[in-house]
Amino acid sequence: MHTTIMPALSSSSSSSSSSSSSSSSSICIFLLVFLLVVRASHCAAKATSSTRPPRQLSVDYYARKCPQLEQLVGSVTSQQFREAPVSGPATIRLFFHDCFVEGCDASILISTNPGSKELAEKDAEDNKDLRVEGFQTISKAKDLVERKCPGIVSCADILAIAARDYVHLAGGPYYQVKKGRWDGKISMASRVPYNIPRANFTIDQLLKLFNSKGLTLEDLVVLSGAHTFGFAHCKQFVSRLYNYRGTKQPDPGMDPRLQKALTMSCPQFGGNSDIIAPFDVTTPFLFDHAYYGNLEAKLGLLASDQALFSDPRTKPLVLQLGQDKKRFFQAFSIAMEKMGSIGVKRGRRHGETRRVCSMHT
Ligand code: HEM
Known part of the structure; x- marks a missing residue:
């Protein structure tokens, strides 16, 4: 990534607005516009809405089969965050775009099948600007998790954990992530418009x-x-x-x-x-x-x-x-947590546990 950062403006005058704290008036606003x-990144994502009640998720879903899951994902997110801090916002947006289309089922991560007429979610216009660093984070974390707990953990759960990690790494809250999402079998670009806000x-x-x-x-x-x-x-x-x-x-x-x-x-x-x-x-x-x-x-x-x-x-x-x-x-x-429960899938009829997040099993 070629990056040029330049402070474009600073001002000490007050800004118009109402009462409260951080705004305007006497305080010098450090208006730093980085450009x-x-x-x-030519990456992208997915499609659908779901108002069905969320399936049961739980914090200790992998407690027996992959107890070290959160540490494994954490080792990847903390390294990525050090090397490329944009991975944080990239992954949180990826999670949002995943959940809003077909539910939180990692359908955003599927690559378009070369022989297919239908593009996958990630190649939809609204997902074109999703940064590659988000996809890379999940792919690296999944590789590591597969080495330690093969065939156990869904890409959808790894995405939810990574998003939380980055919120925290960037100074935000730490919260427990409930798990148990299965990966979805459907990823269609045509389901993206009208499910992602503009x-x-x-x-x-x-x-x-x-x-x-x-x-x-x-x-x-x-x-x-x-x-x-x-x-x-x-x-x-x-x-x-x-x-x-x-x-x-x-x-x-x-x-x-x-x-x-x-x-x-x-x-x-x-x-x-x-x-x-x-x-x-x-x-x-x-x-x-x-x-x-x-x-x-x-x-x-x-x-x-x-x-x-x-x-x-x-x-x-x-x-x-x-x-x-x-x-x-x-x-x-x-x-x-609420957003992370949208359209969650369980069971082989609607779901799978992918070995590689970009490809159906
Ligand atoms: C409320 C409606 C929302 C709209 C209209 C909206 C729209 C957008 C747009 C247009 C961008 C810039 C994309 C680009 O030019 O590359 C963006 C970035 C972003 N959005 Fe939203 N968004 C919304 C809600 C959300 C939600 C709910 C989340 C997560 C919980 C989220 C997380 C992010 C993040 C972290 C970025 C920065 C991504 C980056 O720097 O790579 N957004 N959003």
């Missing part, structure tokens, strides 16, 4: 989608907190910079200093499609609650992020979480 040029979704659209997965308004606000780290490509927010909703003006919901900084690297037309900007301009590599303070200060990157602050249904929770890191961490742990 990175990366090679876009950056320009309204709160109504986001709620509809999250509700269809059994997730609530609170889950939406809390899980969006994962955008406290990681990056997005210019195309995901460029319309906010130049032509917000056809007005030919920037989005008034974005701090003008952030808007200016982003325009320097994201031109309206013909820019480098590999350029990315951090979600969290204050602490881009930390899993903390700064995301919510940023929304209050109009520093949200995507329209869907900033919408959480402008909508009266979600704003109160944004304000609360921005002031209470402990509450965010607790809520995030619970919401990840």
Whole structure:
């Protein structure tokens, strides 16, 4: 990965916004916009919705057959995190895209069969920007687990454990991961659209989608907190910079200093499609609650992020979480468990335990 980091803007003036803590007023906002040029990873993911009640998962599912599972996965995630910290956000997003399409069954990891007419989930347009580091993490962890506990542990459970590990490694909460997911047998690109939210979704659209997965308004606000780290490509927010909703003006919901900084690297037309900007301009590599303070200060990157602050249904929770890191961490742990239970499969009819995560057994 070719990476160029440049601080693009800093400011000490106050930002417009309401009352609370981290935002604006007297405090000097360290508006650090890193702009990175990366090679876009050509990886991708999957499709479906499921509102069926989750099958029974348990923390000690592998206690007898692979008691050292979490240490094995942990040895891979900690090394990956040291060598390539982007593996953290990459894997958490991978888990999210897995769970929202066909349920949490590692169907996102399947490669398109060369002879097949139907593309696999990972090759769907909405999954094109999933970073390779997430896939690499799971593949390495699976190799190690297969050497110690052959044929026992599903790729879906390894993905859930790795996502938790990275949340924690980046400074976020540690929570127990319930296990017992089987790997899915279906991975179809055609099931991805309408199951993965887009950056320009309204709160109504986001709620509809999250509700269809059994997730609530609170889950939406809390899980969006994962955008406290990681990056997005210019195309995901460029319309906010130049032509917000056809007005030919920037989005008034974005701090003008952030808007200016982003325009320097994201031109309206013909820019480098590999350029990315951090979600969290204050602490881009930390899993903390700064995301919510940023929304209050109009520093949200995507329209869907900033919408959480402008909508009266979600704003109160944004304000609360921005002031209470402990509450965010607790809520995030619970919401990840909930998300990790979407459409879980059990049994040979619907599931398998893959030896190699990218290929059906
Ligand atoms: C609420 C609706 C959501 C929308 C509209 C959304 C959209 C996006 C978009 C457009 C990107 C940037 C992709 C790119 O340009 O490479 C992104 C990145 C990311 N998303 Fe979301 N997302 C949502 C919810 C979530 C959830 C629920 C999670 C996890 C719990 C999540 C975790 C991430 C992470 C960690 C990244 C950074 C990935 C990286 O740096 O490699 N997102 N998301």
